[in-house]
Amino acid sequence: MSKITDSTYYRAISPIKNAVNKGRVIPLGGTPRLFFLCGANGHDGNVSYRRKQVHDFLLKNVENAQVIIAEKFFDEYRRNSREKNALDFEHVLTKVSEKVIIIMESPSAICELGAFAHHELRHKLIVINDSSFKDSPSFINTGPLEAVRECSDENRVLWYKMYHGDVEGKDGVAAVFHDLNSLVENPSVASKRIPCEDLDPSNEITAKTALFVHDLIFMMREVKYKSLINAVKIVFGESKKYDNVKKILTILISLGFIAYEDRFSKIKSVRGKAFFRYSDDDGVMRKGFFLDGLKQRMRA
Template sequence: MIDEKSIVKNTYDLIYKKDVDYSLNIFLCGADTNKTKSIRNLLNIEFQKDAKFNTVFPEFVFASLFKKKKNNLFELEDDLAKNVDVIVLPLEGPGTLCELGAFTMNEELLPKIIAINDRKYDKKKSFINLGPVDLIRKQNSKNYILFEKGKEELILDEVIDRVRNQRYEKKSTYNLDNFFNLSRFILYLIALFQPITIGKLKSLLSLVETDKVKSKHIETALQILIQKNRIISEYKIDHELDFYFLSRAGHIYFYEELIEKLNIKKNFSLIRGEVINSIYKKKKKNMSRDKSLLV
């Protein structure tokens, strides 16, 4: 029987706390990514090319938020203020206009918004232009970008450069109530315990003594890792559960880059060996039990 509490502690101390994070955390709004020509989808493709960018979609956060009826949109705004560095908001439909109106009313979120508007609506005297858009322009005119329908690709570099070069008041923090931080810690646990279910992940995260993990953030953190192509999920019919593994890119990042950089290859190999032996012993025990039932 392995000491999971000790393994979780070592993962936190030896990997998570040593891995200094310089990434930019992006809340990417806009039209459905199934619309391949949407600005959100085009930007998402570009963001995925650079490991510096972490992106999360509103639907990931909303899904976990509304599983608990006591949560509300004000709590979402509070989460965004704590978690994200920038909100990229192409105005591509009624939903994005609602998001723009809500987010610009929050003093902490307003400086983080980069709004992208169709040029043909720029001069119209509308509530959006006279209210939320005007607030963004007054806050920072560079955070308001115009595009022409059918020529969306032409503004991609401008948006990426704005995200990359904007000044951020980032603080080095390891709090696991930040779902981007949590995604990094979960990646390390998956590397150690793969294949792993969300139930097992929650059990391991409950063993963290230095911080309290919000259960509503776990699925969001997993989606961030899937979006970043660090992990994949696979549904196993015999277990009726989703299992999470490192993707090929995640394997290369973790085994060939991260543990080499942190100089923890020996320590990690020992811990992973313990986990594999435990899984093998458990399977062997179950096989013996199944054989006895057949006799």
């Protein structure tokens, strides 16, 4: 990289670095709210009737909702992560999600309830269950469901009469939508400044770290993986490990926020704007990165 190109690059990235390190990053309107929806699949491999109904309800009624269906993520995750087991992957999805909604309609959903009722995650859970079992002294009721009830004053275990036949069967799952809406109502304020540690990809993966990585890609227009990591290092420091970035890219791809065909291609945002604000004129940064890329191509 020439000194001129170097200068152009650092002038472009400096406002991001300064905003992050001084805690001046602010969410913009339209920041997505991520909901992880668990339940059964039908015989055709698509989500069950109940899960489709809840999925559509969230998208229609919750502003900026993005619904995570885990099955769509697995192939991408296994390709980009050393860990191949679905449990670790689902814990990653749980950490980036605002709420985890489990429809108790299959053995796999029961397993997910047991996994996510851990004390670090249970505060995110909303469980939809069959009212036929509401008064049962089973371990499900006295164990994980009781743990969910105890960790909040809200009623986050929702009951209705489920159809007991095949998972493809249709029933009145909409009976819980009023209470579900109360639990996922839009937050009142989204303009709070975000501290540096909440954006750092070397820490645990959260929605904020994932959206920051998207914004870095968006500002750089298109970027190779190695160059993305170098940019992250400039912002957060050279001495840290950024292995989480590969998992974050998987999440962003699966949500439809970025395109990344393979490890030899460039990573691009498919959105028209960033999720956070970094300066009074973030367009200047994009122009700086564009000029830097143009200079590099001219010198190639």
